[in-house]
Amino acid sequence: MSKTIHINVVENILGANDQLAESNEGLLQQSGTLGLNIMASPGAGKTSFIMKTISLLRDQYRIAVIEGDTSAATIDADKVSSLGLPAVQINTGGDCHLDANMVRNGLAKLNLKDLDLVLVENVGNLVCPAAFKLGTHRNILIASVPEGDDKPYKYPAMYSSVDILILNKIDLLPYIPFNMDYFIDGVRILNPNLVTFPVSCLHGTGLEAWNDWVVQELKEYRKG
Amino acid sequence: MSKTIHINVVENILGANDQLAESNEGLLQQSGTLGLNIMASPGAGKTSFIMKTISLLRDQYRIAVIEGDTSAATIDADKVSSLGLPAVQINTGGDCHLDANMVRNGLAKLNLKDLDLVLVENVGNLVCPAAFKLGTHRNILIASVPEGDDKPYKYPAMYSSVDILILNKIDLLPYIPFNMDYFIDGVRILNPNLVTFPVSCLHGTGLEAWNDWVVQELKEYRKG
Numbered sequence: 474m475s476k477t478i479h480i481n482v483v484e485n486i487l488g489a490n491d492q493l494a495e496s497n498e499g500l501l502q503q504s505g506t507l508g509l510n511i512m513a514s515p516g517a518g519k520t521s522f523i524m525k526t527i528s529l530l531r532d533q534y535r536i537a538v539i540e541g542d543t544s545a546a547t548i549d550a551d552k553v554s555s556l557g558l559p560a561v562q563i564n565t566g567g568d569c570h571l572d573a574n575m576v577r578n579g580l581a582k583l584n585l586k587d588l589d590l591v592l593v594e595n596v597g598n599l600v601c602p603a604a605f606k607l608g609t610h611r612n613i614l615i616a617s618v619p620e621g622d623d624k625p626y627k628y629p630a631m632y633s634s635v636d637i638l639i640l641n642k643i644d645l646l647p648y649i650p651f652n653m654d655y656f657i658d659g660v661r662i663l664n665p666n667l668v669t670f671p672v673s674c675l676h677g678t679g680l681e682a683w684n685d686w687v688v689q690e691l692k693e694y695r696k697g
Numbered sequence: 698m699s700k701t702i703h704i705n706v707v708e709n710i711l712g713a714n715d716q717l718a719e720s721n722e723g724l725l726q727q728s729g730t731l732g733l734n735i736m737a738s739p740g741a742g743k744t745s746f747i748m749k750t751i752s753l754l755r756d757q758y759r760i761a762v763i764e765g766d767t768s769a770a771t772i773d774a775d776k777v778s779s780l781g782l783p784a785v786q787i788n789t790g791g792d793c794h795l796d797a798n799m800v801r802n803g804l805a806k807l808n809l810k811d812l813d814l815v816l817v818e819n820v821g822n823l824v825c826p827a828a829f830k831l832g833t834h835r836n837i838l839i840a841s842v843p844e845g846d847d848k849p850y851k852y853p854a855m856y857s858s859v860d861i862l863i864l865n866k867i868d869l870l871p872y873i874p875f876n877m878d879y880f881i882d883g884v885r886i887l888n889p890n891l892v893t894f895p896v897s898c899l900h901g902t903g904l905e906a907w908n909d910w911v912v913q914e915l916k917e918y919r920k921g
Contacts, residue, residue, distance in 0.1 A: 514844075543824050567828075619841065619866060627772065628767065675873075675874070
């Protein structure tokens with residue numbers, strides 16, 4: 474039965490993946506580099522959020538980006554490179570998520586000792602990326618208002634597994650039926666202590682609070 | 698190497714899946730039921746589109762829906778049931794796509810001889826659903842304006858594999874930087890003859906053309 478074989482192999486892959494993720498975490502810790510894994514639906518605004526985060530932090534911190542894409546398209550990596558920052562493009566060859574081995578290959582192309590922060594942009598997908606640890610220190614989910622207020626209820630594994638939630642595109646709230654209480658209730662059931670930042674990357678709204686959080690995180694990480 | 702094993706098993710699964718998809722297609726043909734596989738990102742508007750399609754066609758045609766979800770949440774199936782139509786919920790158990798075996802189990806719960814149209818709502822994901830044939834007659838992709846104009850370039854396998862493209866949420870065009878020419882150019886490179894319907898399910902815009910297409914398709918399918 475191919476179904477049974479499939480499940481066993483997935484378990485083996487997840488076990489091997491966890492080991493590589495620990496190794497990645499060790500590498501990042503050795504160099505004092507904070508790693509953030511950024512996950513979202515296609516089009517929720519991962520790249521816009523990364524570009525805004527870079528513009529907020531680049532004067533104080535040394536940043537690189539690892540871009541995961543299912544195809545060879547280098548649209549996102551090119552945007553980061555255009556800012557003069559190191560960007561590594563990972564083509565997953567059609568896989569719907571990054572895994573720890575791909576990130577290990579990406580980290581090997583960066584001079585980690587010269588970096589304070591590595592932003593990892595995962596493949597646009599709310600299912601599989603939640604299952605694959607990468608060895609980054611924090612998992613961030615970017616939700617967006619036009620995706621709808623029912624997403625926590627439909628993608629519970631993703632909403633349960635993350636440390637930070639960015640709710641992007643709040644500038645579209647006037648034009649879309651989005652019940653904020655229903656959304657937040659869904660988040661709280663799954664992940665009661667989830668730190669949430671409502672933002673609009675397009676208009677630059679709400680990014681100060683995110684900036685304060687990540688600066689604090691970088692300070693604490695360096696002390697630890 | 699678990700990577701190599703993974704790839705072999707995936708090939709076996711796809712081979713087995715194709716056989717089951719052919720069997721599903723045969724089942725649908727026997728009963729003269731048209732099957733449509735509806736794919737999209739999370740939140741692009743699959744369920745809204747299905748609800749609108751039902752309201753357009755339900756006076757003339759007998760319709761059922763198969764709802765694929767990664768969790769046990771029955772939000773979408775409940776919406777369809779509330780209209781008094783047969784709805785089968787398939788919980789993929791975390792898998793990021795429907796496969797032909799899941800759809801076979803769904804079809805087995807429907808009285809196909811009493812149905813003209815089965816709408817299959819795939820899992821919200823732009824990667825894996827493109828690789829798994831279900832045995833439906835047409836593959837439909839719902840894109841949405843807030844996802845951004847670069848999606849054809851980033852998810853070429855999905856955009857290449859579908860027969861129909863619905864561009865939803867066109868009511869948000871005034872509020873979002875979306876270059877329609879860039880989007881359409883990306884679509885045309887990958888899939889030159891793709892039939893495209895710009896719509897707003899929220900405001901009911903553009904749905905007449907879609908209605909005409911699906912009615913024509915149902916008529917031709919019955920003749921064939």
